[in-house]
Amino acid sequence: MGVTILGIESSCDETSAAVLHERTVLSNIIANQKVHEKYGGVVPELASRAHQSNIVPVIDQALAEAGTTLEEIDAIAYTIGPGLLGSLMVGSSFAKGLSIALNKPLIEVNHMKAHVMAHFIDHPEQQMPALPFICLTVSGGHTQLVLVNSPNEMEVIGQTLDDAAGEAFDKAAKIMGLPYPGGPLIDKYAKDGLPDRFEFSKPQVGELEFSFSGLKTSFLYFLREKTQSNPNFIENNLNDLCASIQKTIVDILIEKLMGAAEKYGVKTLAIAGGVSANSALRQAVTDLKHHGYAAHIPVFSYCTDNAAMIAMAGYYSYLAGEFGELDSTPMARMQF
């Protein structure tokens, strides 16, 4: 027996569906939208349309790969926010239609909470982060320090005042002429670069606050000045530039995570969200083990947007008896 959840994710530019049985992933299908690449960022209107054409085949494939029939699903969990409104509405409307057709309950999932829940997928219980833990959730739209008391009880204890960490990566990449999303490319080029070659100043903000817009501006001015005397400066120094900007961002993130751990007296730490796929950040968090912390990094494929994490969050809501309503509306912005 056990509980089987169908998860649906459509908050940004990935259309994803997953089937989860208890905490085990039976399938996790993700359709990436290539259409945005040439625009240097996600175009909301195009994202909604791509979700509309992807959602049926993606759900079909998730069910087929899991070997699960719609009748075997116990509940449908979908992302209600935060995210792009038009994109969210595609997943939400589809989930509601399915719920009515199958007479199965709906579960509304907060996308940012779901990123944290990636740590509970598939793992044997002794490998899951011990509660309470602090999770640094770093994505393209958010940067949050989250105190996780239980899967259903989380609190944001710090966040960014302006850009998100993923945005900082993407904007730095754009300044260097790299395509969107630039985060993974900076990671790639940084592997062959010197992280201490260039130094960029860190923001002066509150203890548990982040700010990345100043870093972006100083990076832009620095490169403007350098390319004036040498038009090939970026090309000639790409690896070192990537390694240096990556190190600055990672150092800021780790400093804040450790600050939060100290303030709250919590010894178990984790990272989540798209930027937790970054190899330098993963290494830095792994190294926190040498400083007396239990450090958790998510499985690589559950860092960026996916429906397995939505189904995972949905599973715990299901156990708690927290179900959604047919007249709920998606929310572009959403608190915990």
Ligand code: KG4
């Ligand atoms: O969580 P996510 O897939 O979508 C949102 O909910 O926003 O995060 C996407 C963000 C993008 O900004 C992308 O550049 C960044 O995660 N990202 C990375 C890496 N992989 C994805 N940033 C740095 N290094 C990476 N390896």
Ligand code: ZN
């Ligand atoms: Zn996300």
